Amino acid sequence: MKNTNKTATAFLFFLFCLSLFAYASCSITSVSASSSASRVTTGTSVTITVTYSGSECTSETVYLLSSGGSGGLTVSDPSSGYYSGVSSGSSKTFTVTASTAGTYQYWGMVSTSESTKGTLVYEAPSVISVSGTPTSSIVTQGTSVKLNVTLTNPGAALTTSYRLVVSDTGSLSVSGEPVNSVTSLSMGASSSTTLQWTISVPTYFSTSKTAVLELGSDSDSFTSTITSACPSGYTVCNGACAASCPSSSSSSTTTTTTTTGGTPLGGGNPEPELETLTTESGQIISYSRTLDSDPTGGSSTVTLLIKNEQTTALTNFEYRERIPSNFAGSISELAFSLQPTRFEEGSIIAVWVIEKLEPGESIAIAYTVDRLVNSLVGFSAEVKTITTPQTTAPAGGLQKLTISGIKNAKVGEKITLTLAKAGASASGVSLKITTPLGKVLTLVSNAQGKVEFTVSDAGVYRYSADGYIIEGISSTTVTGGAGAVPILPQSPAEQTPQGGTASSAPSVLGLAALCSLPIMALIGLAVLAVIAYYYMKGKKRRGV
Structure with a gap:
């Protein structure tokens, strides 16, 4: 009886192994x-x-x-x-x-x-050295400027990606390298690559535009600011370049005042007369100032026109606009079409540094306050020659704000930014944070000059502060949640291993396969065969 049982067991094991071999017919070789x-x-x-x-x-x-x-x-x-x-x-x-x-x-x-x-x-991305020109430019309507950015890889060969983000493709026409699309770039060891775009200004615009180069995960590796100007013989009229401004309709709700020597002139909308200012080096700069008050909207706008009426280029000068307290009590009340290079407090002085103004070229700058003002009394201007590059702000000025922190983060991560002015912690500064969804959050720096917040959306968080020019980092790029790395994803029939321990997953999958219906059917047949064997052996012993 024992031998019979051993034979039956061996037979059952043979059928089981045969079924496994038949089912696991796939053999991976490499x-x-x-x-x-x-x-x-x-x-x-x-x-x-x-x-x-x-x-x-x-x-x-x-x-x-x-x-x-x-x-x-x-x-x-x-x-x-x-x-x-x-x-x-x-x-x-x-x-x-x-x-x-x-x-x-x-x-x-x-x-x-x-x-x-x-x-x-x-x-x-900082392993790549980035340099470009121009960092800012004044482009006359109907002309263009060449934007050149050189990437230098000092080390071994590497691959990066870049994208030029243009703030307003409706106002700027850009050609050359790809725009607003990510492009891969392979760089050899110790090599340099120059990227070039041609940026054209088909029509005048009052607000400066930017072209920002993104390099890998760095959302701002180089920025060029473009400002438009009217051609020679033209002036800005109602937001466009015109040979002259027509008289306003009697039904207009906007009143306009122009200034000559600071004395208000009322009535109509005459073409402003240009006055002249002279720098210490003898450069003569022409300018005008116009006030538009809108009773319906409850706002007032001053438009400056800075023009070169000379036969040679004007270079390296600053235009200083003194804004009286009856127009604005603080810098935060003002909105500029072209942000000043810096500010000086007291009776507010806005300073624009102009590197070059060709003969006939002009710059139009507008600034607005949300109150009605009907006089230009108290406004004044002066120009100065720039003898050395200005790297620090004058004493007492609210000019440069340095932001330090991380440029790359993940969703859910806490961001800490440190604000500094003139090398010291900047407390009490209202920092505006624009989220990827367009929402604007305003946080005030603490006594240590720190601002903290948690990022909840993927995208670019941009930083600004009224009355300041931002240095250091101006944005943080946020990607998907921390640790969100889909290595072995979960599916209904599979178990997801984590990190480098995925070798346990195949054994689970293999065991699931062995327990499938075809195997069970073969085992069932084997059991029936054993039962039939014992039945036939019993009949033989009984002599049936």
Whole structure:
């Protein structure tokens, strides 16, 4: 009886092993993974290709695993983080990136087989030196300016990405390198690359525009400010360049006053007469000042016209506009079409530094206050020659605000910014924070000059402060939640391993496969065969 039981058990085990062999017919022979780059800047996407081969493999799942940094690489494509139903010999690409500098390892996995590990080094965009011209320019309507930005890579070969973000493509026409789209750039070891755009000003605009170069995860590696001006012989009239301003209609609700030597002149909307100011070096600058009061909107706007009526270019001078207290009590009450280079307090003095003004060129600057003012009494102007570049603000001025903090963060992270003026902590400063959704938050710095807040949305948070020119960082780029790295995503039939411990997942998947219905059916047949064997043996013993 014992021998019979052993025979039956061996037979059952044989059938079980046979069923396993028949079901697990796919045999993986190799898995490989390769990257399109080995050294890149943070925020730049890289393609990793995973290929496998095997016999009888027609529907396998291909994964990309990674480690390093703050949770491994972030897979952006495919959105699920893996491919299913992949046949032997097929290659699948994964688009990955990282927001934190560091050395990462990656490898592919199919079933229980893994590829050898590759290395991907992410560097901060600051390893690339960025220089460009011009940082600011005054462009006459109908003309253009060349924007040149040179990127220098002093180290080993690397790949980065860039994008030129133009604040108003309706007012500016840009050609050359791609605009408002991310472009990949491969740079050789110890090499330089110059990017060039042509920025045209087809029509006059009163508010300055910007062209900002984003490099990898750095949202502001270089900024150029563009201001428009009217051609020679034209002036600004109702927000546009015109040979002359027509008389206003008697039904108009706007009253206009022009000034000559600070004396108000009433009535109509005459073309303002240009006066002249002379610098210490003998340069003669022409200017006019016009006041428009809008009773309906309850606001008043002063428009300045600074013009070169000489035959040679005007260079390196500053225009200083004294704004009386009856027009505005503080800088925060004023809105400028072209932000002054700096301010001086007391009776407010707004200063614009002008590097060059060609013959016939002019600059129109408007500033508005939300109150009705009907006189230009108390306004005055002067011009001065700039003998040395101004690197610090005059004593007592509210000119430059230095912001230090992190330029890159993740959703949910707490941001701490430190504000400083003239090297000392700046307390009591109202910092405006514009979120990626367009909301504006105003936070006041504490006694240590610090501002703290938590970011809740991905995108760029931009910083500004009324009456200040921002130095240091002007924005922080926020990406997806911390640790959001889809390595082995959760699916109904799979368990997600974390980090580099994914080797436990295939055993779970394999066990699930062994417990499938075909295996159970084969085992059931084996049991029936054993029962039939004992039945026939019993009949034989009874002599039936």
